[in-house]
Amino acid sequence: MGKTIAEKIFSSHSGKDARVGDIVICDVDFAIAQDGTAPLAIKAFDKMDKREVFNREKLAFFIDHSAPSPNKEVSSLHSLMRDFAKKQGLRLYDVGEGVCHQLVVEEGWVVAGDLVVGADSHTCTYGALNLFSTGVGSTDLASVMASGKLWFRVPQSIKVSFKGKLATGVYAKDLALYLVGKIGARGAVYECIEFSGETIQNLSIEARFTICNMAVEMGAKAGLMQRDERTKKWLGEHSRKNFQFVEPDKDAEYKKVLEYEVSRLVPQVARPHTVDNVVPIEETEGIPIQQAFLGTCTNGRLEDLRIAANILKNRSIHPEVRFIVAPASKRIYLEALKEGILKILIEAGAVLVTPGCGCCVGTHNGVPSRGENVISTANRNFKGRMGNPDAFIYLASPASVAASAVEGKITDPRRYLQ
Amino acid sequence: MKPAESKVKILQGKAHKFGHDINTDYIISGRYKFKTLDNKELARHLLEDIEPHFYSHLSPGDFIVAGENFGCGSSREQAPLAIKYAHIGAVLAKSFARIFYRNAINVGLPIIQTDTENIEQGDELVVDLVKGKVLIAKKNLSLTIEPFPSFILDIIEAGGLVEYFKKYGGWKKNSV
Numbered sequence A: 001m002g003k004t005i006a007e008k009i010f011s012s013h014s015g016k017d018a019r020v021g022d023i024v025i026c027d028v029d030f031a032i033a034q035d036g037t038a039p040l041a042i043k044a045f046d047k048m049d050k051r052e053v054f055n056r057e058k059l060a061f062f063i064d065h066s067a068p069s070p071n072k073e074v075s076s077l078h079s080l081m082r083d084f085a086k087k088q089g090l091r092l093y094d095v096g097e098g099v100c101h102q103l104v105v106e107e108g109w110v111v112a113g114d115l116v117v118g119a120d121s122h123t124c125t126y127g128a129l130n131l132f133s134t135g136v137g138s139t140d141l142a143s144v145m146a147s148g149k150l151w152f153r154v155p156q157s158i159k160v161s162f163k164g165k166l167a168t169g170v171y172a173k174d175l176a177l178y179l180v181g182k183i184g185a186r187g188a189v190y191e192c193i194e195f196s197g198e199t200i201q202n203l204s205i206e207a208r209f210t211i212c213n214m215a216v217e218m219g220a221k222a223g224l225m226q227r228d229e230r231t232k233k234w235l236g237e238h239s240r241k242n243f244q245f246v247e248p249d250k251d252a253e254y255k256k257v258l259e260y261e262v263s264r265l266v267p268q269v270a271r272p273h274t275v276d277n278v279v280p281i282e283e284t285e286g287i288p289i290q291q292a293f294l295g296t297c298t299n300g301r302l303e304d305l306r307i308a309a310n311i312l313k314n315r316s317i318h319p320e321v322r323f324i325v326a327p328a329s330k331r332i333y334l335e336a337l338k339e340g341i342l343k344i345l346i347e348a349g350a351v352l353v354t355p356g357c358g359c360c361v362g363t364h365n366g367v368p369s370r371g372e373n374v375i376s377t378a379n380r381n382f383k384g385r386m387g388n389p390d391a392f393i394y395l396a397s398p399a400s401v402a403a404s405a406v407e408g409k410i411t412d413p414r415r416y417l418q
Numbered sequence B: 001m002k003p004a005e006s007k008v009k010i011l012q013g014k015a016h017k018f019g020h021d022i023n024t025d026y027i028i029s030g031r032y033k034f035k036t037l038d039n040k041e042l043a044r045h046l047l048e049d050i051e052p053h054f055y056s057h058l059s060p061g062d063f064i065v066a067g068e069n070f071g072c073g074s075s076r077e078q079a080p081l082a083i084k085y086a087h088i089g090a091v092l093a094k095s096f097a098r099i100f101y102r103n104a105i106n107v108g109l110p111i112i113q114t115d116t117e118n119i120e121q122g123d124e125l126v127v128d129l130v131k132g133k134v135l136i137a138k139k140n141l142s143l144t145i146e147p148f149p150s151f152i153l154d155i156i157e158a159g160g161l162v163e164y165f166k167k168y169g170g171w172k173k174n175s176v
């Protein structure tokens, strides 16, 4: 019997013939932690009686979740990270450099065929590059820092393939939300989702990140994609590492094969308070909003800002809406500046905040008030996610967020794209 | 699988029954999550939002028995830590959320996947981790569990991944 991409990656990294259900110890190619998880990992590492990390080229730290620091407790955790990184000679991306998941791919740290772990659940984002990446806990990460290895249970795979061309005003985010709505928040627990089909092939690599980013919202261990010419080109432009693509065998065994025809898909919205509470946008149109957020590891990339600017050009944000924009990285920030995108956004009434997680996780940069509705390009809308359990979060594409910010209520962006 | 010379191979205690989808917020509320340094204090608040005073009804070695998807939600390690420091012998469930499953093993909390349907509140259980059996003493009923691979038993036995690393200086050779 043939192997899936996941089985092949676990085989090559464990030196065994790894099959679904096997437990294997694997070499990890790259590992990360952010300011919410690194401090606990450092503490566990110190207790492991190791003086040095296994390989300083294969680890990086990121200060993005609460950056710049909003209080002295967080500041001391940041200092702990900086001191450790300095002592160990690790690359630390400090305040303002961007969201970990954008920097990992943008800086070329990971390539096709890799096995990557991160102490952050959205580590699954990088799977778009034909690699296996997954989120782990802080103690797991400490053991990788100490040894370069980690144990895994080889997951079953689900194959999801999309057919058809997305209509104008419909984006990768809508596709991801649609799928979460179909599969459900625990529809893929433990499993690896292998995405394929012509719809995916027509998407940019950036848009593919948006889809893999949300694999964890279906409970999946990872979401990954097959290679194509775009993957090859993108990797060549971003990384100097050698790599080898991984193809699934023709007779690989999947737990399920799901196929969707999406040429008639419309913009989607996830309503509070679960990501799988998804409906076509018309069912939410007219709901008033007080805050709009464009950013995050899901949708804070250049093409996302460009889509929003295209709608906001020569328009202004509704006077009762706060429109917060957090570019996912400094590089994106600079490119958006050069292209004139930021000028359009600011003139329309946007508030630019530090490249990083922005107000995604409620630590800073725009906590909504009691009873307020927020429309956001993020990946989670749990109760309390943005720092206030009495606020309501709707998830949508950058276009839907921009159009809604103009009208002060949830709005189908297609009206602005004729 | 090689026979394990396990110290934790037989566990005995009383069942405390819960339902499906017990999330990490129920296990230990976000209100306490920043008190990470004091695991004993966390333990006193174990599951209190769905069962007030749960901690005071526990005897050392008792089991938490649940349905599907135990431990879903965030990746916070405080959830298995709070259970462990409440001296729970093991958690038995039909299925576990993925990151909880890993974190539990890494902090040295035995977790057992088995069909918990026939276990009732208050049942006395004997769990044999090596043979892979759960015995419901009174009913003379035996349930099968997937035995842990010996290397995971090694982690649990050592008391978690940190202690395992101290004991073996890294991953034990030929452990899987």
Ligand code: SF4
Pocket: A065, A099, A100, A101, A120, A122, A296, A297, A298, A356, A357, A358, A360, A361, A378, A379
């Ligand atoms: S942007 Fe949001 S989801 Fe992404 S890493 Fe930051 S906090 Fe997590």
